[in-house]
Amino acid sequence: xxxRELGKxxxxxxxxxxxxxxxxxxxxxxxxxxxxxKTAGHISRLLEERGLTPSVIINAHSHADHCGGNNYLQxxxxxxxxxxxxxxxxxxxxxxxxxxxxxxxxxIKEITDRFLLAAPSRVTRVISPGEKIKIADLEISFLTLxxxxxxxxxxxxxxxxxxxxAFYSEHVLKRYKLPFLCDVDNSIRALELxxxxxxxxxxxxxxxxxxxxxxxxxxxxxxxxxxxxxxxxILVREKTTEELMEELFAKYMINTMSVQEFFLLRTxxxxxxxxxxxxxxxxxxxxxxxxxxxxx
Ligand SMILES: [Zn+2]
Numbered sequence: 001x002x003x004r005e006l007g008k009x010x011x012x013x014x015x016x017x018x019x020x021x022x023x024x025x026x027x028x029x030x031x032x033x034x035x036x037x038k039t040a041g042h043i044s045r046l047l048e049e050r051g052l053t054p055s056v057i058i059n060a061h062s063h064a065d066h067c068g069g070n071n072y073l074q075x076x077x078x079x080x081x082x083x084x085x086x087x088x089x090x091x092x093x094x095x096x097x098x099x100x101x102x103x104x105x106x107x108i109k110e111i112t113d114r115f116l117l118a119a120p121s122r123v124t125r126v127i128s129p130g131e132k133i134k135i136a137d138l139e140i141s142f143l144t145l146x147x148x149x150x151x152x153x154x155x156x157x158x159x160x161x162x163x164x165x166a167f168y169s170e171h172v173l174k175r176y177k178l179p180f181l182c183d184v185d186n187s188i189r190a191l192e193l194x195x196x197x198x199x200x201x202x203x204x205x206x207x208x209x210x211x212x213x214x215x216x217x218x219x220x221x222x223x224x225x226x227x228x229x230x231x232x233x234i235l236v237r238e239k240t241t242e243e244l245m246e247e248l249f250a251k252y253m254i255n256t257m258s259v260q261e262f263f264l265l266r267t268x269x270x271x272x273x274x275x276x277x278x279x280x281x282x283x284x285x286x287x288x289x290x291x292x293x294x295x296x
Contacts, residue, residue, distance in 0.1 A: 001042045003050070006201060006209060010160055013043055017065055017205050020155070020162045021047070024138045028052045031155050031162040032059060032205065033069030036114050040069030044076060056135055059083040059123075060164030061149040062090035064097070064114065066205060070121035080124045082133075084142075086151035088123035101263040110259035129153050145194070147187030148180065159200035166190045167220045169207025177252040178227060178268050179220075184275035188224065191217045231272050238287055238294040245269055 001015035009023040016039075020031030028047065034040055047054060054077055059067045062083065070081055070091065083091055090096055094117045098107035101116070127133060129144030129151070143154035145166035155162040166187075168179055181187045194202065195217040202216070203209045210216055234247045245266065249256065256262045273293055276282035283296050 001039070001046065003046050006203070007158070007160060010157060012203060012209070013046055015039060015042070018162075018203055018207075018209075019043055019069075020203065021052070022138065022157055023050075023052060024136055026053070027055045027136045027138070029056045029058060029135060029138070029140070029157075030054050030073070031057075032066040032164070033057050033073055035065045036068040036118070037072045040072035043069060044073065053077060054079055056080045056082060058140070058155050059087060059091060060145075060155055060162060060205070061152040062087040062097075062118075063149060063165070064094065064116055064118040066164065067091050067121065068114065068118040071119035074121045081121055082125045082127055083123050084129060084151040084153055085126050087149065087153075088126055091118070091123055092120055094118045094120055101267065108259065111263055113260075115260055127153075143193065143197075145190040147183045147185075147190045149182060152190070154194070156199070160203065161194075161197070161199045161201070162203045162205075163194065164205050166194065167202075167204055167213075167216050169204055169210070169216065170219055172204075172207045173219060173223055177254050178248075178265055179223065180264050180268050182267060182271050184224065184228075184271050185278070188221065191220055228272060228276070231269070231276070232281065232295055235282055235293055235295040238285065238292050240287055240290045240292050241266070241269065241273070244273075244293060 001013055003011055004014055005011045011021040012018040017034055019034055022029040034043055056079055057070055073079060097116055098112045101111050127142055129142050132139060132141040141156045143156060145152045145154045148165040152164055152166060194213050201209050201211060202213045230251055234244055277284060280296060282293050285292050
């Protein structure tokens with residue numbers, strides 16, 4: 001992991017995730033906390049080497065690779081954790097994440113490990129998208145960027161915005177054949193909203209900070225349009241969810257390697273189906289008693 005200065009008093013700790021660091025006198029603010037104890041330990045060491053003590057974590061969303069270090073850092077520093085209402089439900093009760101993936105039933109053990117399940121932490125302040133707060137003299141505002149998760153936010157400090165997983169850099173988009181999301185329409189809204197803003201720097205959680213958000217947004221939207229078209233071309237014939245996934249994965253050369261990956265991909269496919277149904281482009285029905293989908 002590497003500490004990279006981005007501007008006056010603003011840095012990222014770049015690893016699998018970019019953790020934001022805002023140096024703010026005695027009140028260093030972190031944006032997200034990494035994947036777990038090990039990453040949090042690295043973050044803590046890098047901060048202490050610079051004489052910084054974190055007093056606040058802002059979680060842009062609740063996925064385990066973004067709030068997995070909360071528990072370690074909150075125990076070590078007794079720090080404040082800030083997030084939105086819906087995301088805080090998952091941060092404080094991570095088992096809900098596994099229950100959601102497993103349709104509300106008791107989940108199998110493969111989807112209860114640390115990759116999906118962060119250790120719980122306590123959210124001490126719930127904020128709403130659109131709200132502005134002050135931490136000492138520092139003003140921070142929050143932009144609604146839902147879609148990748150239910151109440152995902154962007155975190156704006158000065159002229160810089162931490163975008164979480166609202167968009168992915170080009171090389172990350174190439175690696176993830178079906179990028180995870182839970183709401184297609186909100187994801188599009190979030191991307192279009194970002195495209196209309198004029199911040200100095202846009203920092204994705206996975207990838208490289210950029211000044212050219214229009215280009216990044218277009219690449220992300222293009223990928224989503226392609227996935228939607230491919231789903232629609234398969235649904236010319238009626239398919240069950242698993243039949244659709246089988247054909248889509250063959251087309252995208254996705255060889256599901258883990259149970260976790262399977263459930264992440266399935267959630268993403270269901271998000272596209274939900275959006276297509278709400279726009280009356282696809283209808284659901286039953287094929288020999290099994291829920292099915294067909295293009296209208
Ligand atoms: Zn995420």
